[in-house]
Each structure stands twice: as C-alpha cells, then as structure tokens.
Amino acid sequence: GRAEGWAGSRSIRSVLAGSGLTRRSAPPPGSAADPGREPRAGTMSTAMNFGSKSFTPRPPDKGAFPLDHLGECKGFKEKFMKCLRENSFENALCRQESKEYLECRMERQLMAKEPLEKLGFKDLIDEKSEAKLKTL
Amino acid sequence: MQCRDRQPAPTLEPAGPGRGEGIGATGLGGSAVAGHDSDQIETMEPVKDRIIKVTFNADVHASLHWNFRPQQTEIYVVPGETALAFYKAKNSTDKPVIGISTYNVVPFEAGQYFNKIQCFCFEEQRLNPQEEVDMPVFFFIDPEFAEDPRMANVDLITLSYTFFEAKEGHILPLPGYQ
Numbered sequence: 001g002r003a004e005g006w007a008g009s010r011s012i013r014s015v016l017a018g019s020g021l022t023r024r025s026a027p028p029p030g031s032a033a034d035p036g037r038e039p040r041a042g043t044m045s046t047a048m049n050f051g052s053k054s055f056t057p058r059p060p061d062k063g064a065f066p067l068d069h070l071g072e073c074k075g076f077k078e079k080f081m082k083c084l085r086e087n088s089f090e091n092a093l094c095r096q097e098s099k100e101y102l103e104c105r106m107e108r109q110l111m112a113k114e115p116l117e118k119l120g121f122k123d124l125i126d127e128k129s130e131a132k133l134k135t136l
Numbered sequence: 137m138q139c140r141d142r143q144p145a146p147t148l149e150p151a152g153p154g155r156g157e158g159i160g161a162t163g164l165g166g167s168a169v170a171g172h173d174s175d176q177i178e179t180m181e182p183v184k185d186r187i188i189k190v191t192f193n194a195d196v197h198a199s200l201h202w203n204f205r206p207q208q209t210e211i212y213v214v215p216g217e218t219a220l221a222f223y224k225a226k227n228s229t230d231k232p233v234i235g236i237s238t239y240n241v242v243p244f245e246a247g248q249y250f251n252k253i254q255c256f257c258f259e260e261q262r263l264n265p266q267e268e269v270d271m272p273v274f275f276f277i278d279p280e281f282a283e284d285p286r287m288a289n290v291d292l293i294t295l296s297y298t299f300f301e302a303k304e305g306h307i308l309p310l311p312g313y314q
Contacts, residue, residue, distance in 0.1 A: 057238050060252040061173045064259035067269050077222060077270050081207060090212045091219040092182070098220035102274070111254070118174040119253070120218030120276060 066110050073104035099124050177253070182217035183282040193296035194223055200301040201229045202263065207270070216279035218253065223271040223297060227263035234262045234302040242294045249281040250293065260302045 083094035105111035192206035207222040241247035256271040
C-alpha cells in the first residue's frame with residue numbers, strides 16, 4: 001500500500017526499507033534494521049531523521065510554481081541574480097527585482113495573480129503596477 | 137489558500153503525453169484566494185535588525201540523473217520580509233524524467249518559522265531530455281522568530297532540497313503524496 005503522508009514514523013521506516021529506493025547494500029539509515037545509524041548525505045534520510053528530533057516539512061502555502069519551460073521569465077531572474085551579486089546577496093536591496101520576476105510569472109500564467117501587497121511588496125507598489133495587474 | 141485544497145494529488149502513473157507537460161499543468165491554475173497567510177504577509181513588518189543568513193543545499197537521490205543546484209550559495213534576509221531564491225535543475229538524460237522534491241531546514245527549531253509561500257516542492261515536475269529550468273523559492277521568515285528567545289543566537293538557516301524520481305511503484309513519504 002501507499003504511505004499515508006507522515007503518519008507514524010514506523011510506517012515510513014517500513015516504506016523506506018521496502019522501497020528499494022536506496023542503492024546501498026547496508027540497511028537504509030533510519031530503517032527498522034538500522035534504527036540508530038546516522039543518516040548519510042545524499043540518501044533519502046537527508047530530510048527524515050527518524051529516532052531523533054526532526055524537522056517536518058510542510059507544503060508551500062500557495063502550492064508549487066509551474067515550471068517555466070520556455071524560460072519566459074529568465075531575463076527577470078537574471079536581473080535579480082545580478083542584483084544579488086552586486087549587493088552582497090542582501091535580499092532587501094533586490095526586492096524590486098524579485099517583484100518584477102513574480103510579476104512576469106503572473107503575466108504569463110506561471111503564477112496565480114495576487115495583489116502585490118499580499119506578496120509582501122506593499123511598500124513597492126505604485127499606481128502603474130497596480131493598474132497593470134488589474135488588466136491581466 | 138492551502139496547498140492541499142488546490143493541487144491534484146500526485147499520482148504514480150507512468151509519464152505519458154499530456155501529463156505534466158506544458159505551462160500550468162502542475163501547480164496553480166486558478167486564481168488566488170486570500171487566506172490567513174496572505175493577511176499575515178500583507179501586514180507583517182520586517183525586523184530590520186535581525187539579519188539572517190540563509191544558505192542553500194541541493195541534493196538528488198542516487199537514481200535521479202538531474203543536475204540540481206542552488207543559483208546562490210546564500211542570501212541575507214530579515215524576518216517579516218519576503219525573499220526570493222533560485223535553484224536550477226537539468227535533466228541530463230535522453231528521456232523525460234519526473235522528479236519530486238522535499239526540503240529540510242536546519243536548525244530544526246528555526247524550521248517552524250520558515251514559511252514557503254511558493255516553491256517547486258511536493259509536486260511532480262517533469263523535465264524533458266536535456267531540459268534545464270529555473271526553480272524559484274519564495275519565502276519569508278516569520279517575524280515571531282525575532283521574539284523567540286530560543287532563536288536569539290540563530291543567525292544561520294540552511295535550506296536543503298532533495299529531488300527524487302517519481303516512478304510507478306515507488307512510494308515517497310512526502311506530505312500529501314498519495
């Protein structure tokens with residue numbers, strides 16, 4: 001049967017043990033056969049540290065971005081990355097560029113349209129951006 | 137607007153024409169609905185004196201032949217301010233491959249304050265042969281991070297994504313993956 005999300009570490013252990021997803025000949029780290037072993041980098045247990053206090057991932061609030069297969073917003077991404085490189089990777093100095101990247105996605109159905117203030121850009125909103133969004 | 141209500145449950149069917157292809161085939165197709173989190177984002181204020189370095193790791197499961205890497209090694213953010221970062225993935229094989237990713241945040245205790253507004257995780261992503269795509273992560277650190285005494289000495293958060301291949305018959309213990 002299929003694993004039911006994160007319900008119970010024991011069921012996930014048995015899933016990992018039986019899944020055949022790890023290639024190593026040793027028992028998968030964290031499996032029932034190997035409960036106390038340290039997880040190795042590069043295996044599935046990177047994200048799941050059974051038997052110890054561990055982080056539980058949550059899905060993103062607004063779901064997944066569709067892939068930009070045609071690279072339609074690549075130029076805006078490049079502009080943003082250039083800004084980061086020129087500003088010691090300080091996010092606060094590149095928010096205009098990040099806003100423009102997300103606006104590009106919204107204009108091309110690569111992201112659900114949202115008012116910019118709901119994306120944390122209320123201080124960067126001007127009439128032009130708002131008017132543009134309303135026409136989409 | 138919660139992920140669970142909106143996206144179709146990923147399936148374990150083999151890839152075929154029309155499934156997972158094209159823009160908008162996965163992820164959001166409809167309009168956004170204001171929810172609790174959108175209100176929080178709209179009203180939160182950046183805590184400008186708490187600079188946090190976020191570093192990025194990328195990993196692939198052994199059987200997934202993708203070149204997957206972050207496009208920046210680090211970014212400096214403050215709680216209460218939305219931030220954008222990019223990964224990049226290339227399918228270096230000669231066949232379409234569907235991957236699905238999960239993520240991890242360390243330190244563990246900081247993870248509860250790490251909010252992903254939107255990213256590329258938990259949903260199948262199909263790359264055609266030799267295709268390379270940008271994969272954005274749009275996130276913020278909850279302003280309450282700055283008020284948690286346990287976080288007083290935390291100024292480095294590491295975000296790690298791991299991609300797996302989504303193949304029929306394999307079970308991946310990912311939230312909401314059935």
